[in-house]
Amino acid sequence: MKYYGCGLPFPEAVEGCSVLDLGCGTGRDVYVLSQLVGPEGRVVGVDMTDEQLAVAREFQPWHEQKFGWKNTEFYQGYIEKLDEISALKEGDFDVIISNCVINLSLDKKAVLSHCQRLLKEGGEMYFSDIYASKPVPEALRRDKVAWGECLSGALFWRDLYAYCQELGALLDPLPVQASAIEVGDARLKNLISETCPDGLEFASVTYRIFKKTDKTTSTSALTQEVKYLGSIPGSTDTTFCLSHGRKFRKGETVSVTYELAEVLRMSRYKSHFEFLGDSGSPINPFTILEKTGGSCGSGSPEQEKKFSADNIPIHCIIHVRNTPLHWKFSVSACHEPRSLTPITCARCNLSFCLKHRHPCDHKCTAVSQQQSILQAKNDASVAFLARIQARFSDKRDKGCGGSKNPATAQKVALMRLKQRAKLGQTGVAEEEKFFLEILPPARFADSGRAAVPIIMSKLSTIGKVIDVAADVLDVPNENNREGAKMLRLFNAQGQAMSEGESLECLLEKAALVNGGSLLLEYAEE
Ligand SMILES: C[S@@+](CC[C@H](N)C(=O)[O-])C[C@H]1O[C@@H](n2cnc3c(N)ncnc32)[C@H](O)[C@@H]1O
Ligand SMILES: [Zn+2]
Ligand SMILES: [Zn+2]
Structure with missing residues (x-):
């Protein structure tokens, strides 16, 4: 196998990441990254040359067998036309690498533009390539030997900055490593000194180029x-x-x-x-409001005592530690900004902030006044219940892992969903993700609509899941209209999930599982 390449091809901290390799050649870097990202990660190689890809693909079965996971994909295509490869989805990648390829591209800005689109916010291009100290003169660009040495297409390094600024969503490139390239060929040396009397140098440089987040545009001076x-x-x-x-x-x-x-x-x-807390970042005025009325968890003195420090949900603490903003601590137990109007918990009647408003978010100690899980009770609903349960057993009969031991079956189901789920609340942090398969309402299933996997935040409520699911399945959702037939989510036992409950909360109550299936259906109440 022949090795090309310049610079250090591998970025740090890629475990579990999605990585794209532009101009992957025979896939050497793809297979190294396959190890670095591990079984939860994904590495995609793109190259225009079929022969190179044929070699790359030849090793796929060997790697899969040896390491026990399949996380590599190879596609034929041009890096200037990455939109033609349908497996590459917008915002899918944590890292895009490329090793000695961009210099060969005749439209480098198009390549960067596709990368900008394919990266997640905060995602990173990690490009090793050849750069010139000034624009490469025409004579050198047309020279065959110079082309073969990867010098002809070397980008003037300042142009890289210009492209990134023009594209808008990229930070200025950060050079990680640079080493000089000696031009050995005597004729080329002459050609360079003839066309550039005051010198032209080449270097192999590794740049990181980060994709901005939607918050990074207006505050760059801070x-x-x-x-x-x-x-x-x-x-x-x-x-x-x-x-x-x-x-x-x-x-x-x-x-x-x-x-x-x-x-x-x-x-x-x-x-x-x-x-760290005290920064020059813009201060959200809603987080520093003076205390005028009630505050999070306020009520009678005894009630306030119940909302003690060890009742703070852990996500709340983490949130505070990572925030740059000046949070107003409304009560000592809660580190969240006080909401403008207090929100009252229907069970305990205390006022809470937005984050703590659901019973399980403030570990509500009051006895449940409303059934959190609605169970079908009368005859009409028994028939409805039977139909719902039948939908789930249909699915099992089609061989969705019902026969294995339940814990293993659930793990397998979750793993599969993780791989397939591309829609929903995709921007959610990895550790916050919750995966669900949503079965479509009967009348859509009958006309062939398939179940879809979705990604949700575990902090989302069932109401939110319904909105996202209806959107993804493209079924009418009139839950906000009075008197309309309500869309609801049911589990395999036929229980309707209560709209105000969060996924995390229902998980705790064992009403559903991460990676499980829920049926979206119009309720006959
Ligand atoms: C110098 S090799 C580098 C291969 C690999 N990255 C490495 O480091 O070993 C350049 C590779 O880029 C591919 N390539 C060049 N221009 C391309 C383009 N416009 N679109 C897709 N692939 C391209 C070539 O087919 C070749 O495999
Ligand atoms: Zn609170
Ligand atoms: Zn409560």
Whole structure:
């Protein structure tokens, strides 16, 4: 196998990530990344040359057998026309690498534009390629030997910055590593000194180019303090080198631009950094409102006592630690901003902030006044219940893993959903994701509409799941209209999920499982 390439091809912290390799050749980097991202990750190689891809694909079965997972894909195509490869979806990738390929492209800006589209917010291009110290003169660009040496198409490094700025959603490129390229060929050397009397140099450079988050546009003049936790796996010491001149040492608090902080916060690096409270970031006025009325968890003195510090949901604490904003602590137990109008819990009648309004979010101690799970009771609904349960047994008969032991079957179902689910609340943080398969309402199933896998935040309510599911399945949803036939979600036992409950909450009550199926149906109440 022949190796090409320049620079360090592998970015840090890619475990579980989706990675795209542009101009993957025979797939050498794809297979290394396949190991680095692990079984939960995905590595896609694209190349225009069928012969290269044939070699790459030849190794696929061997790698799958040896390591026990299948996470590589190869597609033939042009990196200037990545929209023609339907498997590459907008916002799908954490990292895009390319090793000595961009110099060969005649439309480098088109390549960057596709990368901008395919990256997640906070995602990163990690490109190793050949750059020139000034625009490469025409004579050199037309020279066959220079082309073969990857010099003809070398991009003037400042043009890379210009392209990124023109494309709009990319941060300025950050050089990670650069090494000089000596031109050995005597004739080429002459040609260079003839056409560029005051010199022309070439270098192999690795750049990181981050995709901005939607918050990074207007605040780039501000700074934010961050602390690296020293936790990026595989780094030999406790320093993370983001780019030349920008090293993060474990435990050291440093100031970075607000837009870089936002990118780190959105990116796969987020768990390796602490984002410190007092920053120059814009202060949301709604988080610093003076206390005028009730506050989160307020009620009678005894009631307030019940909402003690150990009742704080853990996500709330994490949220505070990572926030750059000046939160107003409305009561000592709650670190969330006080909402403008207090929201009252229907069970305990205390007032809560937006985050804590659901009973399970403030570990409501009051006895349930309303049944959280509605069970069919009368004769008419018994027939309805039977129809719902039949829908789930139909599915099992079609061989969806019903015969294995339930725990294994559930694991398998979750794994499959994770791979298939592309729609729903896709922007949610990995650890917050909840996967569901949604069966369509009977009248749509009868006309052939298939079940769809969706991604949800586990903090979302059933009401939200219904909206997302109806949207994805493209079925009418009139839940906001009075008197309309209500869309509801049912589990395999025929229980209707209560709209106000969060997925996390229902999981705790064992009313559903992550990776499970729910039926969307118009209720006959
Ligand atoms: C110098 S090789 C590098 C291969 C691989 N990245 C490596 O480091 O070993 C360049 C590769 O890019 C591919 N390539 C060049 N231009 C391309 C384009 N416009 N679209 C897709 N692939 C391209 C070629 O087929 C070739 O496999
Ligand atoms: Zn609260
Ligand atoms: Zn309550």
